[in-house]
Structure formats: structure tokens, C-alpha cells
Amino acid sequence: MLKTHNCGELRLSHAGQEVSLAGWVHRRRDHGGLIFIDLRDRSGLVQITVQPGRGEAHSVAEKARGEFVLKLDGVVRPRPENLVNPNLPTGEIEVLADSIEILNPAKAPPIPLDDDGYRTDEGQRLKYRYLDLRRARLQENIILRHKTIKFIRDYLDRLGFLEIETPMMIKSTPEGARDYVVPSRLQPGRFFALPQSPQQLKQLLMVAGYERYFQIARCMRDEDLRGDRQPEFTQLDLEMSFVDRDDVLAVVEGLVTALIPVVTPHKRIFEPFPRLSYAEAMARFGTDKPDLRFGMGIVDITDTLRRSEARVFAEPIASGGTVRAIVAPSSAGSSRKEVDTMTDLVKAAGAKAMATLAWTAEGVKGTAAKLLKDSEVSEIVRRLEAKQGDLACMVAGRADVASKALGALRLDFRDRLNLAPPDLLAFAWVIDFPMFEWDEEEKHWSFIHHPFTMPKQEHLDILETDPGAVLSDAYDLVCNGYELSSGSIRIHRRDIQARIFRSLGYSDEEAYRRFGHMLDAFEYGAPPHGGMAPGIDRLIMLLADEPNIREVIAFPKTASAADLMFDAPSELDPKHLRELHLQILE
């Protein structure tokens, strides 16, 4: 080893020790005589002091520049009290250099590395990711990620889970996300698909009798990106045999509640995680991934306005709709322009219009104030628990549309009014998902989770007659408005699996062609089983207080699924293409 200690670990207790250090020049302060170098390695910074008249050490230090790689020998010494730097963990000491060696000079970095990097163009950061990753913030994120994954492995090992690898090259199926594919050289015209998740493989491991499986699994989906979506991402994939839903939830909830105090002790969580049904989440928050860090739930005030003379409310109700509302604190004084912006937002989410009631010092204002009787207003105050200073936003129309629009508005208030406490991780379970949803474009029922999800036992009878009413044993873990994990109890009986495929419009032949391996496997003693797959990237993002998952992935891709460092994807040379039996069109 070129070094005896790490820069960031030196303390007063090391005073007097001879040390060798190696690292990067973080900053250099050259006083002509005295030269200070902040030397940085993975562990942090320490100040190196180089005095004149120390022979070569001083002349080498004069040549050193930012990001030069140095090795040095010196002695740790306490700083005089007035020279202590309280902002640095190593601030009570410094290392007086005896000799310095330049292991490698460096060009001036194209992006600043001594700040948090948020203000630097992300394209530049990604092009020079190997430099970007040097900044303390990203190193902390990557270390947090390591600690989290290490904790997960140890925790699940103690619970008797086995980590089992599954293949990256499997079979394309037309369901779900677009596949990334790999052409076969040995079998012309055939392709592997990269896994969107190891879903079928882990179920087959249950059939194979492994009972408790997990994997830190890379998943690939060729869909458009978002701040919380990359084309390849990492899941904690897990599956258990002989369990019901609550067994699976208990394992994941236990894991997460044990993890947080260890890796992010400054974070608060609710225990136990609240549970709400899909229907409840949609009605009260207009989404299946509610942010429960704050209140402002959606309230249904249809009954209050059913007989109202205000046609904007009465007419939608008469034709089967609802009136729903949220109450925003300290917003009664919102300007006309602000209310217009809110209206645009709910309209973009599908609502026809928005009405307001504002409880100001001068009385009740807002667009609905003059349309409603006093008795109606006071009933609304009671229902919404509105106070002086509050602003109620009301949307009339179809129940799902009204809730979705108000749900979007609720998040807008959250961001503008800073309603979400920054130290809170509001985990919650969303359960009782519907089995199917009607695909208006394709004119058929499609599954909400995936085709191996078990319908609720009591709904098996109506699978064929009323698919829209069938609930499943699927569940999501949500946190702060993100879907962190999805899972379900799976089908383990061939007859039920076949009925599911039929209800999705597949002929038995078609189903067998695509999923014969699953149907066959279920005939050889498949145990009841279920599991889930928390998204590691999103989890780390929330733990690290980062605004997107790129900040917690070492080498992420851009919104157009490109790698700016490699300049990938790239073209293949013609010889390579011929070998793969491929031809480029256009």
C-alpha cells in the first residue's frame, strides 16, 4: 500500500504519528512560503502543510494542481486552537509534509468537483462521470447504496433467504414493457430478451423448492424515461413459498423498518406502515401512490350539493358524477392568477373546471361563494373542517376524474407550500388492487399487475362474468408519492392460470405458446407462493434526499436512454451485423 492511513480518518489521537497518505489535490492554497493542500481520498479531506526549506517537498507542492494524484509522507500534528477548522472532521489536526511525490498530474477538470454539482450541466456531468463521481455527495450516495444492499443481504440471509442468480438472456413476451433484445448469432433470426424482471424465474424457483429466494436483480425496460425511471434499474427481487399476503408484507416491512435506523438514522418513519386499499387511495388521494407526508385528503361533498341550485354542481351530480374538494392551508389570499394556474392544472388532469371557496378576514370569497346558499357553505365548512385562511378547491364530475385532478393539485400545493416534512419517510401499503382494467384502445381487459397474480379467492366465481369487479392479492409499497415496490400472491394452479389467460383474450394454444413453461411447471406440484420487488434505486433516492435516481446510480443514462460517457448506443460495423444476421433499414 502506498498509504498507511486514509485522509478523512485522521484525528487528534493520531498526533505525533508518521503517516503516508495518497489521494487527490482537492484545493491548494499557496502562500509563496507556506503551501496548504487539502488532500482528498474516499474517506474525506485532510490539510497538508508544506513549509519552505523542506527541500523537494516544497518545490513539488508548488507544482501540484487540482486533482493531481499525490503520495506523501509526513507527521500528524495538532493545530493551535485558533487555527482549528470546525467545519472539517479532520480540522483539529494537519499533516506536516516531509516528502511529496506526484503519482500522476491532471488537467484542470472540465466541471467543478468541489461543490454539490446540482448547478452544473448534467450532460457535462454524465460525459465526465468518472470525475463527477469524485464529488463528496455522489460518493456518499454510492456508499449509502452499498450499505443498504449489504444490510439487505445480511437481513434476508438471517431469515433463511437464498440469493440465487437468474439469467440475463431469456425469452421475449409481448406483454408488459418493451423488451431490450439480444440477437442470436448461432440461431439466425432469433432473439433473446433481457429480463424486465426475473418474475417467471423466481416463481419457477419456488416450484423447484427453494422456498425463500432473493436477488439484487438488474431489470431492463425499453420505455420512455423519467426522473425515477432508467432503462436498466435494480430491484430487490424476492419470493416466498407457503405464505399469504401478510407474510410477505411483514418481511418487507420488517426489512425496511430495520434498515432505516441503521443507514439513515435522521429519517422518521410511521410504524406500522399504514394500509389503504387501492379504492381508498384513489378516492382520497387521486393516485395509487399517495404522498402521506401531509394531509389534505380529498373529501367527497356530493351529498351536500345534491339539491343545490348551483347548476355547476347539481348537473354533474344528476348525471352520476360527484363533487370533491381539497382544502389548502394559508391559501385564501391566492391571487386570481394563482387560481387560474391551479385551474389549468386540474384541467390538464381531465377536470372540466374548478370552483373555489376562500375563508378570508372579509368573509367567504371564491368563485363558488355567490353560487351557494349560506347553509350549503356552512355544511361544506363542517365537512372540510375548513378554517380561517383556508382555500377549498372543488371539482365536479366523474369520481375518478375529480379525484385524479385534485390529487395532482394536492401535489402542487405540497411543492409550493412546502407541506412535506423533509425528514419523513411516509411508507404505506396499498392493497386490494383490481385484477384487470379495460384497455380502451385495444378493446380488451388487461392486467394491472401481471398475469400470474392471484385473484382474491372470493372473486374467482366472477372472473368470467364481471372481470372489472375482481380484486387481486396484489400490493404496493409506496413512500412519499413514489411506488417503491410491487408484489402479489401468485397463481400456483394451472386451471386458474389458464382461466386468467382466457379472460385476457388468449386462446389456450396462444397461452401455451407464450407461457407453456409456466403452465407445465404448475402441473408438477407448485407450492402456493408470493413475493415482491422493491426498487433499490428509488429507495436509495429517498434515503439520500435526491431529486432523481440518476444521482444514486454510478453510470446512469440520459432521458433519451443514452450513455454520454461511452457515447452509447453506437452503430455496429457491417461485419458484426452480418455475423448476427442483421440488416439496418432506412
Add this chain to the structure above:
RNA sequence: GGGGUCGUAGUUCAGUUGGUUAGAACGCCGGCCUGUCAAGCCGGAGGUCGCCGGUUCGAGCCCGGUCGGCCCCGCCA
């Protein structure tokens, strides 16, 4: 697939109504400087205004296209 937004020095930005030689800060280079820790002071270099085309006597600025970054909708079993 659709919408929004940004693109000017290495970085972050300013740039008036279309008008002389495109500015600032930080960084970089050089000089001075023995207690700084965002060191300080003095000086200097650094620009295909993303790219292509158009309008105009004249374009960083106006118009069309295109490429790229980010955000949102669709999409993500």
C-alpha cells in the same frame, strides 16, 4: 408519440429595439505573498454565441429546421 424548458468562455450566467471590438463571477495561466482552509493582491489568456438554412445593408438576438440536456403527459404486464 405529444407538450414545456434550456443551449453564449472550462463552469455558472448577463447580453437592451437587430447595429462598433460579445461581458461578469468562478476556474485556468503567470507574478507577489509564512497560517490559509471558498486564502488574498496584481496581471493575463480564453468565444464556430449547439448545428444547418432563411430574412436583413447588418443576426447571439427574428423565422424555419435539426441535434443535445432536463421536466411533464402518453408509455412503464
